[in-house]
Every structure is written in C-alpha cells, then in structure tokens.
Amino acid sequence: MSTEVTENMIELSGVQKRYLLKAALTGIDLQIKKGSIVGLLGPNGSGKSTLLKILAGLIHPTSGAIRIAGRAPDASHKKQIAYLPEIDHLYGWMTVDETLRFIAGFYDDWQADKAAELLMTMDLDGRQKVRNLSKGMRARLKLIAALSRNVPLVLLDEPFSGIDPSSRAKIIRSIVSEFQTGEQTIILSTHSVSESEPMFDEVIFLHHGSVKLFDTADNLRSSYGCSLENIWEKVYA
Numbered sequence: 001m002s003t004e005v006t007e008n009m010i011e012l013s014g015v016q017k018r019y020l021l022k023a024a025l026t027g028i029d030l031q032i033k034k035g036s037i038v039g040l041l042g043p044n045g046s047g048k049s050t051l052l053k054i055l056a057g058l059i060h061p062t063s064g065a066i067r068i069a070g071r072a073p074d075a076s077h078k079k080q081i082a083y084l085p086e087i088d089h090l091y092g093w094m095t096v097d098e099t100l101r102f103i104a105g106f107y108d109d110w111q112a113d114k115a116a117e118l119l120m121t122m123d124l125d126g127r128q129k130v131r132n133l134s135k136g137m138r139a140r141l142k143l144i145a146a147l148s149r150n151v152p153l154v155l156l157d158e159p160f161s162g163i164d165p166s167s168r169a170k171i172i173r174s175i176v177s178e179f180q181t182g183e184q185t186i187i188l189s190t191h192s193v194s195e196s197e198p199m200f201d202e203v204i205f206l207h208h209g210s211v212k213l214f215d216t217a218d219n220l221r222s223s224y225g226c227s228l229e230n231i232w233e234k235v236y237a
C-alpha cells in the first residue's frame with residue numbers, strides 16, 4: 001500500500017460529514033501511526049461508525065482531506081482495508097464454512113489457515129447454518145472474516161456487540177495475538193471500554209462529531225491518573 005515513505009497510516013484534516021441536516025462529523029483532524037491498535041470511543045451518535053465508513057471508502061466526507069498510507073484514497077485502497085460493519089450481511093442459508101469460503105472468493109489476500117485457526121479460537125462449528133447462530137456467534141463469524149485477511153488496515157465497528165463479557169476477553173486476546181505488529185493498523189470502535197483497554201496503543205474519544213481527546217493510552221492514563229473507563233466517565237459526565 002505504501003508508495004511513499006510515511007510513518008502515518010491515516011491523516012485526516014478538517015474532515016466533516018453531514019447527512020442532510022445532521023452534522024455527524026464536525027471537523028476531524030487526526031494522525032494515526034502505522035502499527036498501532038487504536039480504540040475509537042464515544043457515546044451513541046458521536047460519529048464512530050461514520051468515521052469508520054469514511055476510512056473504509058464506503059461514504060465520502062462532505063469536506064476535508066484524507067490520506068491513507070500517504071495517498072489520497074482511491075479504488076485500490078479498498079482492497080487493502082478489512083472492514084467489519086456494525087450490521088452484518090451474512091446469508092442465513094449458508095453454513096459457517098460456506099460463508100468463509102464465499103468471502104474468501106472476493107479477496108486475494110485471504111489466509112485460509114488463519115481462518116481455520118480463528119474458527120477454533122472462536123469456538124464456532126463450521127457445519128452450522130448461519131441462521132441458527134446466536135447474535136454473539138454471528139459477531140464472531142464477522143470477526144473471523146475481517147481478521148483472516150492480510151491487509152495493512154483493519155477497521156472494526158463494534159466487533160464485540162452481542163458477545164458475552166467472558167468470551168470478549170478471550171476474543172480480545174486472539175485479536176492481539178493475530179495482530180501483525182509493525183505491519184498492521186487496527187481501528188476498533190467499542191462500548192466495551194474496560195475489557196478492550198489492555199489492547200489499545202492509542203485512543204480517540206469522540207464527542208458530537210469531533211475529537212475530544214486523542215493520545216496514547218499510557219499518556220491518557222498517566223495524565224488523568226485513572227483507567228480509560230474512568231476517563232470515559234470524566235469526559236462524558
């Protein structure tokens with residue numbers, strides 16, 4: 001993906017998004033370094049999904065500039081971004097194995113061995129029909145689909161939605177262990193701040209469509225003297 005030498009995977013300058021009368025993003029300036037796991041946090045409606053969709057190239061900003069790996073986004077970028085949407089588009093009539101084979105067909109970078117490994121880590125039965133999966137199991141299947149690709153940028157929108165708290169910790173460990181240090185950048189939106197906190201290198205707190213705080217997780221914890229979960233309570237009090 002990198003045609004120019006740059007330390008940043010993502011650079012956003014003055015990015016705004018308006019849906020008819022609703023301003024979802026009101027001017028985002030951000031520089032996200034390559035090789036980090038970034039937590040995208042914020043209350044309902046703060047703009048997390050909108051920002052991720054813009055980065056995935058699914059929607060366009062109303063104004064502002066975006067650079068991904070040093071270049072303005074174009075059609076070729078989409079091939080190098082794995083995006084897990086908040087809503088799933090899985091086919092109920094397929095089995096889990098058929099779903100993964102179907103998704104694999106779209107991507108040259110699909111890693112079948114990794115998908116098989118994740119299937120075991122996520123405790124999913126490949127023979128089960130998607131329509132019979134619980135909400136949490138569907139969420140796991142979506143995660144396998146995103147994490148089995150060998151891409152420099154992974155965008156996960158609420159990946160733990162529907163997954164029970166004890167399984168979340170296990171899944172977070174598998175995301176961290178699958179993370180290709182130095183090569184990949186993961187941006188992950190979540191409301192599960194306490195469970196996710198250990199995996200974040202950097203954290204963005206969004207509020208009403210703008211960045212309220214952005215720093216390394218360590219700097220935030222040391223300047224506030226508390227956990228990210230407690231910072232959340234202070235920021236959105």
Ligand SMILES: Nc1ncnc2c1ncn2[C@@H]1O[C@H](COP(=O)(O)OP(=O)(O)OP(=O)(O)O)[C@@H](O)[C@H]1O
Pocket residue numbers: 019020022023024042043044045046047048049050051
């Ligand atoms: N397609 C759309 N048309 C109109 N308004 C939209 C659309 N999508 C999002 N919005 C509005 O933009 C704002 C930001 O929404 P967004 O989904 O990005 O927030 P979010 O932080 O992801 O929320 P949540 O945590 O509830 O998923 C909200 O006020 C929402 O109602």
